[in-house]
Amino acid sequence: MKDGKLVTLAIESSCDETAAAVMLDGREMLSNIISSQIDIHKLYGGVVPEIASRHHLNNVNTVVEQALEESGLDMDDVDMIGVTYGPGLVGALLIGLATAKAYALATGKPLIGVHHIQGHISANYIEHKELEPPFMALVVSGGHTNLVEVTGYNECKVLGGTRDDAVGEAYDKVARVLGLGYPGGPLIDRIAGEGNPDAVEFKRVFLEKGSLDFSFSGIKTGVLNYVNSEKQAGREINVADVAASFQAAVLDVIVKKTVDSAVELGKDKIVMAGGVASNSRLREMLGSACRKRGIKLYHPSPVLCTDNAAMIGCAAYYKYIAGGRDDLTLDAVPNLEL
Ligand code: KG4
Ligand code: ZN
Secondary structure (H helix, E strand, O other): OEOOEOEEEEEEOOOOEEEEEEEEOOOEEEEEEEEEOHHHHHOOOOOOHHHHHHHHHHHHHHHHHHHHHHHOOOHHHOOEEEEEEEOOOHHHHHHHHHHHHHHHHHHOOOEEEEEHHHHHHHHHHHHOOOOOOOEEEEEEOOOOEEEEEEEEOOEEEEEEEEOOOOHHHHHHHHHHHOOOOOOHHHHHHHHHOOOOOOOOOOOOOOOOOOOOOEOOHHHHHHHHHHHHHHHHOOOOOOHHHHHHHHHHHHHHHHHHHHHHHHHHOOOOEEEEEOHHHHOHHHHHHHHHHHHHHOOEEEOOOHHHHOOOOHHHHHHHHHHHHOOOOEOOOOOOOOOOOO
């Protein structure tokens, strides 16, 4: 405890970020350490699972020590240990989970397993002190694209998801086709700002009427086909125009489905989460669609959009105060459902 508040030490290692954080009563961030492996995976154009696990193993203890040191607290002050146990890369998850279990066993502190997506959504509670459920959540990251109805801190229902690629994955693949580099999301975000979103007409995939699912593999192929046919015709490709047109096609669908679902379910708040939630055009488009419907839009700042442990600490706290506990049999679940 610290000043009568519960202290959470949280660990996240589901993909290519080794992260640890210390939180007070779930919403107050005392430290948030993120050791990113992006520069290593960049060499391969994407995350290499085995390499990710090895780097998590090398970094995790240092990251936890730094998080405690920066918080000004020590292990005796900690009330619970929160950790991501899925979904994610199994080898990567196992490193964070084994570390959290070791701390829990050595100190006798309760272990709280957190769903990674629950964590992403909870990132919003950290910066928006007044935010409370219920609301509609749009989770858009490198591994996920979900519309989630959040009815309580620990209660939610997935209304739709991607049938193929996650939206961040589509950004990363299209960036590769355009020769922009990795990770592609922020690069497309930047260059699309200089392009014309109406330059190339890519198909908007809405699926069956009423469906809140998504499909992004078609647009990825659409961009590839467009680039190849232009090259064959000997025409120069305007990368900014293609990036802007791709982005417009993807975001038109996401924004419409998100706002329609909120209106349908009578939600007056929409919360964005995940790496793609820091996309500037998505924020603009969703922001303007929400204003027209009288819906309040929330999103975390970029550092809390991408993978971090503060969001895991927040979700762990809400699970803990609702009586949730895990034990040392908790296993990593790569395809964990919400
Ligand atoms: O949430 P995150 O760090 O990891 C997962 O849980 O997947 O999200 C990473 C993804 C990557 O695909 C990256 O390209 C994308 O988020 N991303 C963006 C932006 N920043 C990160 N996509 C579009 N625009 C951005 N500004
Ligand atoms: Zn994530």
